[in-house]
Amino acid sequence: MSAVAQPSVTLRQGRISLRHLSVAFTARRRPLVAVENVSLEVEPGEFVALLGPSGCGKTTVLNAVAGFVPPSAGEVVIDGERVVAPSRRCGVVFQQNSAFPWMNALDNVAFGPRMQGLVNAREIAARYLAQVGLKGFEEAYPAMLSGGMRQRVGIARALASRAPILLMDEPFGALDAMTRGLLQEQLLELWEREQKTVLFVTHDVDEAIFLAGRVVVMGVRPGHIREEFSVPLPRPRRHVLRHSPAYARIHAAISAVIREESLKSFEEEPHGH
């Protein structure tokens, strides 16, 4: 595959360190610990999946890395700097519909470069739109695009801002299985070309294994890191990989842990309110 070209970001950038991170919210006037004592190191250029049942705080971890929510204890450090507010170091792709509805696809993608004062923002945007396969849809408003196309606009927008880190919060969760599979492959191609650090939140075991080099499984009540799995499958990965015995072994191991955690949250539900 010729996809492994020159990295556009030096590999020194994009290191994420979570140090004893805890995040607490106030829900109905009561404190609720969403994430407790999470420590994790993500190397520059690494693809890490945060996997867990709903309510395990994986999105909260992502939001803390992005600077959207403050830690209640511990800290998030990116490239040696403590995260205190959202910054350009992290491009974020949300679950769905986070493209600006009032901008067409091109202007959405050009937003980052434009905010950075680049005069050729629209050229950059056109290039990234083409990379996600949306050439010809520059003028389309998000409402005119399908769910999968909108997510590709979101990915192109995050890439065009040239952040060394890409944070993805279940970006394909709302799509049909067919589109999801195609976008996963496309994402891997882009990642191999761009060499960014990716932190990818998902509740889909298959998605985590197929994409990530390392799968961090999170547990519930409160959210914590339960176990880490390294995924030693060769890259570049393509869809057929899912039928290999190595894939099946990892899948079985991770699924067992996930099942345990899901059951736990399921059983505790009535007490948990």
Add this chain to the structure above:
Amino acid sequence: MNAGTLALGEVEASAAPELPSRARWGLGILRRLAVRALSVAVFVGLWQAASATRTHFIINFAHVPAPTEVAQAAVEFLESPKTPRHLLDSVRRVLVGFGLAALTAIPLGLIIGRSRLMEDVLLTPLEILRPIPGVAWIPLAILMFPAAEQSMIFICCLGALFPILLGTIHGVEALDRRLVHAAQTLGANTWAIFREVVLPGALPSIMTGLVIGMGTCWFLVVTAEMISGRFGIGYFTWESYTMQKYPDIIVGMLVIGLLGMLSSAVVRWLGSRLTPWLRHTSSR
């Protein structure tokens, strides 16, 4: 009446499959227009009958001029040399008041919607002032402004202010936080977020506030003119009452209604021009 329309509909529906869809669509529009015209005609007919027979059942129609008298008065109104002045004065007051209201309420709403401190500082006094009807402001307005013209514009402006303010605040508060978050990670500073995200995001709701505000502006220009005007369509209406020119009262009322409808339509049209992305949303 109802059964007749229904039967007509059935006949047309059975003939429809032979027509090309474009023609059928045109026919549908025509039929709706016909129904609307008919409804106005029936309404005017009932009014004519009630006035002619001097019906006195709950409502006293004895002193209500008949549509024919009103039509005659309307012709005289259109021919009168004072008419342009009446219309222009009212339109000018509404436009100036409305413009001032929009210029005040939109920035204020954006700030209140974005900042909790500003909400605490500004919203409570505004909430106390909001339920006070425009009429209640008239005495104070006369005391506060040296010229009657200014107090009338002030009353007008007050009427439009609150719908626009509330529409803006609502639009800002209903904005998807993820859009602001996305803009922050893309390198937008506070001012850019206001200009590029908060304002366009709140725009549909601001436009709704503007349409409603335009309506209340017309309510209040009439109220204000009745008390302290010399020209203006509200003044014309009130003057017709005091001079016992009853058909003119209704002419004045209808002109106010028409102007209000027209100006709301203009604001709505402007709004759809400013929010082209919404057209595609509704067609999906």
